[in-house]
Amino acid sequence: MGATYDFDTVVDRRGTWCVQWDGVADRFGVDGLLPFTISDMDFATAPEVLAALRDRLEHGVFGYTTWQQDDFRSAIAHWYATRYDTTIDTGQLVYGPSVLNQLSQLLRMWTAEGDGVVVHTPTYDGFRKAITGLGRELRGVPVGDEEALERELSRPDAKVLVLCSPHNPTGRVWTADELARTAALAERYGVAVISDEIHADFVHEGGVGRVHVPWTRVAGAGRWALVSSGSKAFNFPALTGSYGLIGDPADRAEFVRRMETGEGLASPAVLSLTAHIAAYREGAAWLDAVRAYVAGNLGYVAERLGEAFPELGWEPPQAGYLAWIDLRPLGVDDAALQRVLVEREGVAIMGGAVYGAPGFVRLNVGCPREKVVRGVSALVRAVGAVR
Numbered sequence: 001m002g003a004t005y006d007f008d009t010v011v012d013r014r015g016t017w018c019v020q021w022d023g024v025a026d027r028f029g030v031d032g033l034l035p036f037t038i039s040d041m042d043f044a045t046a047p048e049v050l051a052a053l054r055d056r057l058e059h060g061v062f063g064y065t066t067w068q069q070d071d072f073r074s075a076i077a078h079w080y081a082t083r084y085d086t087t088i089d090t091g092q093l094v095y096g097p098s099v100l101n102q103l104s105q106l107l108r109m110w111t112a113e114g115d116g117v118v119v120h121t122p123t124y125d126g127f128r129k130a131i132t133g134l135g136r137e138l139r140g141v142p143v144g145d146e147e148a149l150e151r152e153l154s155r156p157d158a159k160v161l162v163l164c165s166p167h168n169p170t171g172r173v174w175t176a177d178e179l180a181r182t183a184a185l186a187e188r189y190g191v192a193v194i195s196d197e198i199h200a201d202f203v204h205e206g207g208v209g210r211v212h213v214p215w216t217r218v219a220g221a222g223r224w225a226l227v228s229s230g231s232k233a234f235n236f237p238a239l240t241g242s243y244g245l246i247g248d249p250a251d252r253a254e255f256v257r258r259m260e261t262g263e264g265l266a267s268p269a270v271l272s273l274t275a276h277i278a279a280y281r282e283g284a285a286w287l288d289a290v291r292a293y294v295a296g297n298l299g300y301v302a303e304r305l306g307e308a309f310p311e312l313g314w315e316p317p318q319a320g321y322l323a324w325i326d327l328r329p330l331g332v333d334d335a336a337l338q339r340v341l342v343e344r345e346g347v348a349i350m351g352g353a354v355y356g357a358p359g360f361v362r363l364n365v366g367c368p369r370e371k372v373v374r375g376v377s378a379l380v381r382a383v384g385a386v387r
Helices: 024-028 047-059 070-084 099-110 125-133 146-153 176-188 249-262 270-282 284-308 334-345 369-386
Strands: 034-036 093-096 116-121 137-142 158-164 192-196 224-228 242-246 322-326 347-351 360-364
Touching: 024 347, 034 360, 034 369, 047 270, 070 270, 093 099, 093 249, 099 125, 099 158, 099 192, 099 224, 099 242, 099 249, 116 125, 116 146, 125 137, 125 158, 137 146, 146 158, 146 176, 158 176, 176 192, 242 249, 284 322, 284 369, 334 347, 334 369, 347 369, 360 369
Parallel strands: 034 347, 116 137, 116 158, 158 192, 192 224
Antiparallel strands: 093 242, 224 242, 322 360, 347 360
16 A cells, blocks of 8 residues: 555644745735745655655765766656656756756856847746846747747747746646647747746646646757756755756756856755655655645635636646636726735735736645635635625
8 A cells, every 4th residue: 555645734834934924924015914825835845855854964964065976867867757758868967056047047148138038928927037137028928829929939039938838827738749839939940948847747637738748858959958846846945956958068068167167056955966866766656645635625726716706617727736817707906806815814815917917816725725725715705805
């Protein structure tokens, strides 16, 4: 009989310097709100990961470390082989402190100030900050609009497509055919692709096309990079750490050179390496269990919204633990809704305007069911109050 895991027991995260709980006032102006915000989960990471971390702590020596060793590389290769039926070239691997850090470094390499960077809309706010913060021009195309995508990629000053695969915040899982067409367009117009696949491990089962296809399987001869981390699925972003695959050897060497010299990041966090290796070697059963639990949470959200507002026709996302909810059919005013959520209901739920999509909300359900019930009930009451 396989291992069983407890996702119902509440872990108190207050007072742990937690952005979602302790930092809620930074975004919402009020302390003590029940948060459904930043995309981490309220679950402890996999027991297998915790055991590996304890063993490493017992060693007691935390000197300079290298990621360029077989334990780390082979664990990533094992994960892609067993989860995605994909063989990766471990010689293409690079390392960075976070996916967004890698994204920023690649944008510096492949673009100049004023160049166009294409993204799908709605857009994860971390992408928006990275692109505009570097002085690049963000060019948005609606998810699924391939004509708009080609139109933007064909512009002479479009240099990079930042692809979120699966997509945040919508939870869209791109099909193999969609990705192949995207790759062909990027190659035709000489646009580099950076595929952020940090949500890949949380693709839900069932439905046509709901299988994650790593960019390495569709990449053509053009410039490309796949950036990812085990931190999202296994819930250890505070350990830092991410990895990437860069197709061109010269680009890969330049990326490593910049990291190790210009950025001074030659030594990674050893606990991040430890956590990744344990997760990718031993964490599959826990990941399957937490994903199934989250799918149940999303099912509950669909049930409650269907009862309260059947005209929404809301369905769970294909990937992730973020419920992206279109409230526009209800004619709800965003500002009024946020006032009621914060002042009357005492909850923090991300408004869609953060991602360039007014009229939506993004509800994080990576948490015990008890919290989901409270959050959705608050949302239903707040919407009812402002309609």
